[in-house]
Amino acid sequence: MTGKIEMKGAIAELDGDEMTRVLWQAVKDALIAPFVSLKTEYYDLALARRDDSDDAVTREAAAAIRRLGVGVKCATITSTAARAKEYGLKRLTPSPNAIIRSELDGTVFRKPILARNIRGTVRCWEKPIVLGRHAYGDVYKNAEIAVPGAGKAELVFTAADGAVTRRTVAEFRGAGVVQGIHNTDESIESFARCCFRYALSEGIDVWFGAKDTISKIYDGRFRSIFERVFGAEYRARFEAAGICYSYTLIDDAVARIMQSKGGVLWACKNYDGDVMSDMLASASGSLAMMTSVLVSPGGAFEYEAAHGTVQKHYYRYLKGEKTSTNPVALIFAWTGALAKRGELDGTPELCAFARKLERATLDAIEGGDMTADLARIAEPVASAALDSWQFIGRIAERL
Structure with missing residues (x-):
């Protein structure tokens, strides 16, 4: 007997790049491995590995998420000309997130991680704003x-x-x-249903924004499918739940969001959702304070860190420096995946551990232990900023 929580099913683990890859391992070693007999299928999605395999490893990882039902993903590099030169790539590799989302379809839901002593820049937001991002097509499959x-x-x-x-x-x-660019009616319908189901589960309104005044056929198709699916399948259920669905132009949606109290699901097309989720995360405190889960129509879930690989911090790390990179999104990617695995397998102790790790993370921040990005905006201001390893250590102490 190990004394650790045993997992029944495995999770597809997708490793990543640069500073987030370093912290991915640190989080596993300090916060998960001591408490859980971790069972994963491991896929190395580092940039060079993807290039060597012509992205076969990315497609294999997506297939594993579909087969296992749950995946967890570290942040990865999407190559550019500069990155191709830096890493000696044989080609410009596509976005791994775009490949996975194309394989799984579905919708990405992103929600700010709120701590009582971290005040964002938009002071009227009293409740989290959930962003539902369509995960297929548009510029990512152009x-x-x-x-x-x-x-x-x-x-x-x-x-x-x-x-x-x-x-x-x-x-x-x-x-x-x-x-x-392109999209399909089937994918848009799945997007609409995912958003309406999520809203019903959370008891929140849905706002969908697009630009059908300019893109009368492409964006117009999104609007008409949302209205058809809502009217045929969800109107009565929304009325019974006391929530509503509304469509507005994307620019009007932005203006409304900036003046709202929050507590709404904002549904966005793929690129709009990519940009606006970073805006929501940054305005709520930090890009690292955001959960992200891809929900596929087939019932698979992929939890990920929604930010980048923190390139500048990685270069400093290579010089031997301890950086103050915020690992909260990485931690919550793991907790989301573990909780979903526990839910699917009927392992309540695994679900409980995931919630305890989330609570320990927030307790550390609310107790004054935090990385530099949060220390600058904390109320009261933190007396000192911890490096990433110190911060992870404080969370481990609370566990």
């Missing part, structure tokens, strides 16, 4: 061309019966760029 010079760019669709629909995108008089 096709794009660098236009070398004068010519005509066209959008062409060839139907299964051979019929061709053609639209002119632009007449180029010189060099430029052109991009094509």
Whole structure:
């Protein structure tokens, strides 16, 4: 007997890059391994590994999440020309998050992690704002061309019966760029249902924002599908629960959000959700104070840290410095995955441990132990900022 909590099923563990990869291991070693007999299927999604496998490892990881029902993911690098040179890549690798989301479909729900002594910059927010981000298509599954010079760019669709629909995108008089994006009715319907179900489970209103005044066909399709699904399947249930659904233009939604008290699910298309979730996290205190879970229509859940790999801190770490990088989103990715595994497997002690770890993390912050990003905005101001390892140690003491 180890005295640790035993897991029945495994979790797909997706490791990442740079500073978050370092802290990923530190969190496991100090906060999870001493208490849980961790059972995972491990996939190394470091940038070089993805490049070597031509992203096969990313697709294998997505398949494991679908098969096991639960995954947990560290932050990863999406390559750029500069990153390709730095890491000696053979090609520009796609976003691993985009690949996983495309494989699993579904919706990403992001919610701020609130501590009583951390006040965000938007003081009217009294309750968390949940952001529901569509996880398929748009710019993350695009096709794009660098236009070398004068010519005509066209959008062409060839139907299964051979019929061709053609639209002119632009007449180029010189060099430029052109991009094509897409989505599917099936995915948009899943997005709508995920948002409405989540809102019912939380008892909160749903606001959906798009730009159908400009994108009358593409964004207009999102709006019409949301309204159809809501009217046919959820209107009566929302009325019984005392909550409502409303559509508004995305720019109006931003203005409303900035003046609201919170306590609402803000549904966004893929790119809008990417940008606005970072705005919500930053305005609530820190990019590291945000939970993120991908909910697939097939019943799979992927918990992740929604921020980047903290590149600058990693370079300092390589020089031997102890950085004050906030690991809270990494911790909550693990707690979310462990709690869901416990829920699916009927292991209440695993669920209870996950909640205790979350509480210990918040108790540390509310007790004055925090990293530099939070120390600057705490009320009262923290007397000192801890490095990441000290902060993790204070949480471990509370456990």
